[in-house]
Amino acid sequence: MRVIFFSAKAYDQQFFNAANEKFGFTIKFLEAPLTKSTAVLAKGYNVACVFVNDLISADELQELANQGVGLIALRCAGYNNIDLKAAQELGIKVVRVPAYSPYSVAEHTIALILTLNRKTHRAYNLVKEGNFSLNGLLGFDLHNKTVGLIGLGKIGLCTARILKGFGCRVLGYDIAEPKEAASIGIEFTTPDDLYAQSDIVSLHCPLTPGTYHIINPDSIKKMKKGVMLINTSRGALIDTKAVIEGLKHEHISYLGLDVYEEESDLFFEDLSNKVIQDDVFMRLLSFNNVLITGHQAFFTSNALQNIAEITLQNIEDYKNKLELKNEIVCS
Template sequence: MDTIFFNTKVYDQQFFTECNKQYNHQIRFLEVPLNEGTAPLAKGSRAICVFVNDVVNSTVLHQLAEEGIELVALRCAGFNNVDLKAAAELGIKVVRVPAYSPYAVAEHTLALILTLNRKTHRAYNRVREGNFALNGLIGFDLHGRTVGLIGLGKIGVVTARILKGFGCKVLGFDIQQDREAQEAGVEFTDLDTLYAASDIISLHCPLTPKTHHLINEESIGKMKDGVMLINTSRGAIIDTKAVIKGLKSEKISYLGLDVYEEEGDLFFEDLSNKVIKDDVFMRLLSFNNVLITGHQAFLTRDALQSIARVTLQNITDFEQGRALVNQVLP
C-alpha cells in the first residue's frame, strides 16, 4: 500500500526498508515533519506514518482527509499528538506500536540513574584531560535505596525487575495494580507516600490530562530532600519551571531527562551550529547535576526492528481489511 513516512531519519529508513522486504508496501520517506504546511505532501497515498513530535491535530487531519488519507500509523507508543476525535469523525483510522522493547527504555532509565549517581560522564571528560582527581565524584550505593515508579506498564515492570536486581526497595503507583508488577516485587502505594519515601523517582506513565504536570511545585514539595528525578516517558508530565525551582533550592539533587516538554523544536535535529532560543531548556543545561538525552531511550537495534515490524503489520492489516489490534480509539 502507498504510504508516506514523515519525519524520518537515516535509522528509520534503514530498518523500515529492510523489514519491508517481507511486506512489499510502496513507501516514500520524507525528512520533513508532518504539520499544516507539509500535509499536502501526502497526496496520492492511502496511509501516512508519523512519529511522536509530528502535528496530527484537527486541521492537519482535515487536510489529510482531503488528500485521501485513510490511515495514520504511529511508529511509537504515544498518541497524545493525535486528535483522535477528529480522526474518528473523518473516518481516518489510527494505529500505533503499543510495546516495541520495554527493555530499551528501562535500561536507558538505569543508564541515567547510574550516570547521574556515579558521575561517569564527568569522570570521562576529566580523564581525557589528564585530570584524575576524585573530588566531586562521590556517589551512593543503589543497594538498599528506595525507588518510586509512577506507571507500572511493561516498561515500568521491567524497570522494577532491574532495580530489584540492584537490591532496591521498589514502590509503585498506577491506576491499576498489575499482578506482574506485584510478582516483580513492587509495593503499591499512594502518590504522597511514594513521594515522601523515595530516594529516586522514575516516571513511566502516559501523558493524559490527569498526568499533565503531575510533577509540579506541590508534588516536589512532598519529596525527600535531595531526591533523584528521572523521566523517560513524556516531557509534559513534568512542569519544567517547577523542577528548575526544585534544583535551585536543592530539593532535587539529580535530574535525568530523555524527554522535554517543548522538545518538538529541538530533539532529533542537529542544532549545533544554531542558537537555541528556548531559555527554559538552556537553564536546565546550566546545572551540573542535570543529564539530558535527546529522546533516545527507544533507540536500540531490537526496538527499531520491532517498531518497523509492528508498524508495517498494522498497515498490512488495514490494507487487507483485518481487525486492527493496535487501533487507538478516542
C-alpha cells in the same frame, strides 16, 4: 498500499526498508515533519506514517483526508500528539506501536540513574584532560535505596526487575495494580507515600489529562530533600519551571531527562550551529546535576526492528480489512 513517512531519518529508512521486504508496500520517506503545508505531499498515498513529535491537529488531519489518506500509522507508543476526535470525525483510523522493547527504555532509565549517581560523564571528561582527582565525583550505593516508579506498564515493570537486581526497595503506583507487581517485589502504594519515601522517583506513565504536570510544585514538596528525578516517558509529565525551582533550592539533587515538554522544536535535529532559543531548556542545561539525552531511550536496534515490523503489520491489517488490534479510538 502506498505509505508516506514524515520526519523520517536514515535509521527509519534502514529498518523500514528491511521490514518491508515481507510486505512490498510502496514507501516514500520525507525528512520534513508533518505540518499543514507538508500534508499536501501525501496526495496519492493511503497511509501517513508519523512519529512522536509530529503534531497532528485537526488542520493536518483535514489536509490528509483531502489527499485521500485513510490511516495514520504512528511508529511510536505515545499518541498525545494527535487529535483523535478530529481523526474519527474525518473517518481516518489511527494505529500505534503499543510495545516495541520495554528493555530499551528501562535500561536507559538505569543508565541515567547510574550516570547521575556515579558522575561517569563528568569523570570521562576529567580523565580526558589528565585530571584523575576524585573530588566532586562522590556517589552512593544503589543497594538498599528506595526507588518509586510512577506507572507500572511493561516499561515500569521491566525497570522494577532491574532495580530489584541492584538490591533496591521498589515502590510503585498506577491507576490499577498489575498482577505481576507483587511477584516482582514491588510495594504498591499511593503517590504521596511514594514521594515521601523514595530516594529516586522515575516516571513511566503515558501523558493524559490526568498525568499532565504530575510533577509540579505540590508533588515536589512531598518528595525527600535530595531526591533524584528521572523521566524517560513524556516530557509534559513534568512542570519544567517547577523542577528548576526544585533544583535551585536543592530539594532536587539529581535530574535525568530523556524527554522535555517543548522538545518538538529541539530533539532529533542537529542544532549545534544554531542558537537555541528555548530559555527554559538552556536553564536546565546550566545545572551540573542535570543530565539530558535527546529522546534516545527507545533507540536500540531491537526496538527499531520491532517498531518497523509492528507498524507495517498494522498497515497490512488495514489493507486486508482485518481487526486493527493496535487501533486508538477516541474515548
